Amino acid sequence: MFAQVVRQDRFGDPLEAFRIEEVAVPEPGPGEVLVAVMAAGINFNNVWAARGVPIDVIAERRRKGEPWDFHIGGSDASGIVHAVGGGVESVAPGDRVVVHPGHWAPDDPWVQAGNDPMLAPSAKIWGYNTNFGSFAQFCLAQEHQILPKAPHLTWAEAAAPTLVGTTAYRMLLGWDGHRLEPGDLVLVWGGSGGLGTQAIQLAAAHGADAVAVVSDDKRGEYAVRFGAIGYLNRGDFSHWGVPPHWEEPSYGAWLKEARRFRKALSEIAGGRAPRIVFEHPGEATIPTSAFVCAPGGMVVICAGTSGYSAMVDLRYQWVLQKRLQGSHGTNDEQARAYNDLVRAKRIDPALGEVVPFHEIGRAHRDMANGIEVFGNRVALVGAPDAEAGASA
Template identity: 40%
Template sequence: MKEILDAILASDSSDNSDRSAADFAALPLPESYRAITVHKDEAEMFTGLDSRDKDPRKSLHLDDVPVPELGPGEALVAVMASSVNYNSVWTSIFEPVSTFSFLERYGRLSPLTKRHDLPYHVIGSDLAGVVLRTGPGVNAWRPGDKVVAHCLSVELESSDGHNDTMLDPEQRIWGFETNFGGLAEIALVKSNQLMPKPAHLSWEEAAAPGLVNSTAYRQLVSRNGAGMKQGDNVLIWGASGGLGSYATQFALAGGANPICVVSSDKKADICRAMGAEAIIDRNAEDYKFWKDEHTQDPREWKRLGKRIRELTGGEDVDIVFEHPGRETFGASVYVTRKGGTIVTCASTSGYTHEYDNRYLWMSLKKIVGSHFANYREAWEANRLVAKGKIHPTLSKTYTLEETGQAAFDVHRNLHQGKVGVLALAPGEGLGVTDHEMREKHLPAINRFRNI
C-alpha cells in the first residue's frame, strides 16, 4: 500500500502530475488491505438491547482482508477518504436486519456476485480516491483517475431499470447491500458508480457529500422527487444534519425558501450560516407531536402550521423534506399546503408512519417515496459540488482506526453535518489541485468546521 500511496501523493504535485495511466496500472496490488468490517458470527450480539444502547464501537472491526477479484465493468479504487452514513450505523447495530441477509441474496445471483457472500462485510457507501485497475468493458475510466463514487449498484439486465436505474429489480446500495465498501484502503465498485473528484476539495471533503448530496438532490430537486421550483416553501426536518444540510443548500441555490427545523441554537446558527432565515428550534419551542406512544396530538400539528405561516408571510409549505419518519410524519402531512408534496427517504425515528388521511386525500396532497439517486442525478449533484454551487458539510474527520467512534457519534447524534474518515490519506487537506477555486470558496467549505 505504501507504493500506491506514494504514487498518489506524488501525482498531486505539479512536478509529477503527468503520471500516466500505465504508471498506475503497473503498480503492484497488495494481497490484502485494511477495512472496516462487521462479522457474521456476531450478528446477534445486541439481541435484547434497545437501539440506543447498541454500540458500534463493539461491532466494527479493522481487519486485513483479501483484495477481491476484479470483474467486467468494475474498478478497484485506492480509497483516500470515506465518510460515515446512517446506513453504516444500521449495519453496525444489525438493524433493521443483519446486512448479511443482503449479501447472501446477492451471492445467489451469479458466480461473480458470490464474491460478496462472505463471513465479513466491508462497509461504507462513500469514497474519494484513485482508480487502480479497471475490468473488461470499462472505457470511461483509467488507472490514475481521481474519482468519487456514488453508492448505486445495479445490474440493468431487466428493462425495468432503463428509464430510471433506481427501478432496477437488482438495485442495491454499495457498501450496505453489497460487500467491499468504502470504509477501507481499497474498494470494489462498478464503473458506473464513478464520478470526477471536485478538484478544489481535499480527499476527506470530496468523500463527504456522495450519498447524502445525491439523496437530497433526487428527493428535493429531481422530477423523480418533489420537483422543487423557485419560490417554493420547503420545510426541512433536521436542516443542519448530514442530509438536511444539503437539502437546505439546494433550496437556497434553487430560489426556494427553506424553513429549517433544528433542535438547538448551535444547529440554528449553522442554518443561518448557510443563508437560511426561517428557522424553527423544535426543542426551544417544545413541540411534542405524540401525547404518548400510541396517540398523536393534532393541536401540536396546528401550532407548527401557525408558526410556519408566521415565518412565510401566511403561506403553507409546498414541500416537506421528510426523513425522521414516525415522530414527525403526522405533522408533515398536516402542515403541507393543499396540493403539496411530502417526500420521504428514511425513517430514522421509526418505520411505522401514522397520519390523518383526511388531510391527505381531501387536500389532494401527495406522498412521494424517494431512495438514493440514479447515475444521472448523482452526476448532476456532484457537478454542482465541483462548480462550487453546493459545498461539503464536513464537521470532523476520524482515522480508519476510529471509525467505531465515528459511527457511535452519528448513532447518538453527537455530530454536525457529515463526519469523514481518512483511509489511505495520511492527513487532512491533501488532494487539492485547484487552489484558486478553493480559496474562493474556503469559508463555505469550512462552514461546518467553524461552528
C-alpha cells in the same frame, strides 16, 4: 488490505461490530473499478449494517450466492482509480474520483429498457447492500458510479456529501409533478445535519426557500449559514411522536401544538406553507409534516431514523390532495447533476467531524446514540490528514 469489517457474531453496538482486519483486495470484474480510498463518508445506513437490523446484509448476500461472510461498508468514497475491469472506458488508473451509491445489475431488463434504475429489482445501495464499500484501503464499484472529484476539495471534503447530496437531489428534483421550482418553500428536518445541509443548499441553488427544523439555536444558525431563510427549534414544541387517536380527548392538545408549529413556520415564511417537506426522521415527525404541507404538496421521505411506525391523519391527506412519496438512492443522471453543482462550487460539502480510520466504529456508535455533529462525518483512510487532496 486493511478494512473495517463487520461480522454476524459481532452484530449490535457499532463500536464492537466494526473491527480492523486484513482481507484480500477484490479483483475488478467486467465493468468494475477498483479505487484506492483516500477518505470515506460515514452515514446512518452502516449503523443498521453493524446492528444486523432491520436487515442482516451478510445473510442477504449469502442467500443470493455471494461467498463473503463479512461486510465492508461505507457508501461515500473519495480516492484514486487503481485498476479497471474489462470494458471500462470512462475512467483510468490515476483518475481522482468520488463514488455515488446507486448500484444495479447492468443486464437488468428494467434498466436496459431505459427505466429509472433505482426502481429496478436489482437496485442496491453501494456499501450497504453490497460488499467492499469505502471502509477499506480499496473499494470496488461499478463504472457508472464513478464521478470526477471536485479539484478544489480535499479528500475529506470530497468524501463527505455524495450519498446525502444525491439522495437530497432525488428527493427534491426526482418526482414528476413535485419537482423543486423557483419560489417554492421547503421545510427541512434536521437542517444542520448531512442531509439537511445539502437539501437547504439545493433549494437555494434552484431559487427556492428552505426553513430548517433543528434541535437548538446554534444548529439553526448553522443551517442559516448554508442558505436557510430561518429555523424552528423543535425543543420549543412538545407534540412529537405518534399522536393520540383522533377520537381521544388528548388529540386536541396534540392538534393545538401542531397548529402552533404551523403558525411559527408561516411567520418565518411570510404566510406560505411548504410545497415540499423534506423528511427523514419518520415516526416522530411525519404527522406534523403531513399536517403542515401545503395543499397539493408533497412530503418526501428517505429514512426513518426515529422509527418506522408513522401515522398520518388521512382527512388532511385526501381532502387537501397531498402526496406522501418515498425516495431511495440516486440514479446516474441525478448523481452527475449533483456532482456538477459541487464541482461548480455551488454546493458546499458541509464537512463536520473527521475521524481516523480506527475510530470508524466509535463514529457509528455516536451516530446511533444520537450524538449529532454539524454537517457530515468522514473517516480518513489513505489521506494523511484532513487538509490533503485539494489540487486547485
